[in-house]
Amino acid sequence: MSTDGGSTVQTGRLAKPEGVLAPRYRWVSVGMCLLVTLAAFEALAVTTIMPTVSRELDGAALYAFAFAGPLAVGVVGMVVAGTWCDRGNPRTVLFASVGLFGAGLILAGLAPTMGLFVTGRLVHGLGGGALTVALYVIVARVYPPPLHARIFAGFAAAWVVPSLIGPVIAGAVAETVGWRWVFLGVVALVVLAMLMVVPAMRGVHGPEERPAGGRTELVRAGLAALVAVAVLALTLAAGSRGPVQWLVPVFAAAAAVAALRPLLPVGTLRARRGLPSVILVRGIVAGTFFSAEVYVPLLMVTQYGASPAVAGLALTAAGLSWAAASWAQGRFPAIGHRLAARLGALGLTIAIASLLVTALTGASPVVVVVGWAFAGAGMGLLYPRLGVLTLEYSTPADQGFNSSALSIADSTGSAIALATTAIAFSALGGAASPIAFAGVFAVNGVLCLAAWLCGGRIHRR
Known part of the structure; x- marks a missing residue:
């Protein structure tokens, strides 16, 4: 017998709580x-194979893009999917997002040129942004x-495992x-996952009442x-030369900041x-x-002649330290939010x-692997906090908006930083020049300083 909306089942004389792998949830849990x-993955x-893709398709100019x-x-996908889920059926959003995700993979895998490869990546990114929102609503x-909490813990574990291997x-x-x-x-694995999820989607429907504010949601989608x-x-602009390389970024950055403010x-922009x-x-x-991680394999491949598998070791080291630090911050309450912010900034700075130092001096690639592990540890401490x-500072009325803002900050912060480092990388000579890598990491150093300055303001007075 089930009670509490299906959260417990009667077994003998004792009520046993159902889990996310109970028969009614098993396949949808595994599939999601x-x-x-x-x-x-x-x-x-x-990130691991892009140096190889760039070399084979002659795509150095579009590496960061x-x-x-x-x-x-993906920001557009997030906003559109959120509105679609509120006004329609999230099942439809899931199917559409997975379709885009798979189509992007096929286009990127078959692309004969870097331009088509990037197009596939854009389609894949649009579907990926929508997929995240659809899964949370479902x-x-x-x-x-x-x-x-249990299924979200499953999502976290599902993200950590690929980071390790x-x-x-x-x-x-x-x-x-x-x-x-x-x-x-x-x-093929995407199709398999959908075969697990589809049967459970039959009982998923849209809201009984459609929310008002369609014009506001349209404006949000336009801003995204x-x-x-x-x-x-x-x-x-990173691949341009002359005034275009410097004028376009100024106007583009101003437009991005202006459009971001209402989202x-x-x-937020005043800290x-x-x-x-x-x-x-x-x-x-x-x-x-x-923005630093995408240049770690490229540094090891171009400056040290490492294979893609060896270059991937640095990313694996960061994945391991990220997982360990995430476990530690949840296990030890003494690591408060403010301390986590400082330790996170310290790990990134190291x-x-x-x-x-490696880019400037040609130090051993072991320094790259060990150093990047500190970045993973810093993120593992700070990211969950x-x-x-965000949830602590939210009320039921604004949980959706604030959660969306967190995801938008994730994506746009990464994208703008990638664009900025790409301009520095291109201006200083590209992959053939150690100075270009140093310029990228100098930009990252400025961002580390910003993390130190703003990290102390995450607490209210």
Whole structure:
């Protein structure tokens, strides 16, 4: 017998709580976690194999765009999917987002040129942004509240596992059967995941009452599109020369900031204490970490002649330290939010400093691997706390907006930082020049300083 919305079952004389792997939830739980795993694997795999893709498709000019583009259009996917879920059926949103996700993988895997490869990445990014929102809404519609924490823990585990083994596997696949199978091979797994999820989607429906405010939601979608266009222009400017390389970024950055303001809590761009600074710090640390990470394998491949599998070891080290630090921050309450912010900034600073020293002096690649592990540890300490603080500072009326703002800060912070480092990298000579790598990591150092300055403002007075 079930009670409490399906959260317990009667077994003999004792009521036993149902879990996310109970018969009624088993396949949808496994399927959704597999989708998260595949999304995480692709994010890490692309970072590992991009030096190989860039060399084979002669795509050095679009190297950073292949990372920043999907993040930028993902913001549009998040906003549109959120509105669609509120006004329609999240089941439809899930199917559409997975369709885009798979189509992007196929296009990238079959692309004969870098331009088509990037197009596939944009389609993949649009679907990935929408997929995240759809999964969260479906959790609310399928599972009773007592199981929400458990399925979200499953999502976290599904993201950590690929970070441990994904880079090495992607590198090995690229060296043996070819980098294209890193994309094409995942499509079959996406279909398998959907076969698990689809049966449970029959009972998922849209809201009984459609919310008002359609015009406001349309404006939000338009602003998200403007942010995406501005970031894409900012990234493309990295491959230009002359005045265009410097004028376009100024106007694009101004447009992105203007469009972002209504999508974030009031005072975010001024680092107001409390929630605004939490959102801002999330964008800063995401930008610091992910804009540096894409150059870590490239540094090892071009400057040290490392294979893709060996270059992926640095990403694996960061994944291990991220998982360990995440476990520690949840296990020891003595690590308060403010201390976590300082330790997170310290880990990133040590990592960026080690990369900068390596680029300038030609130090052993072991320094890169060890140093990047500090970056993972810093993110593992700080990232979960920023999510917790966002919910602490939210009320039921604004939980959706604030959660969306956190995701938007993640994506746009990373995309803008990637565009900025790409401009520095291109202006200083590209992959053939150690100074270009030093310029990238110097930009990351400025972001580390911003994380230190804003980290102390995540608490209200």
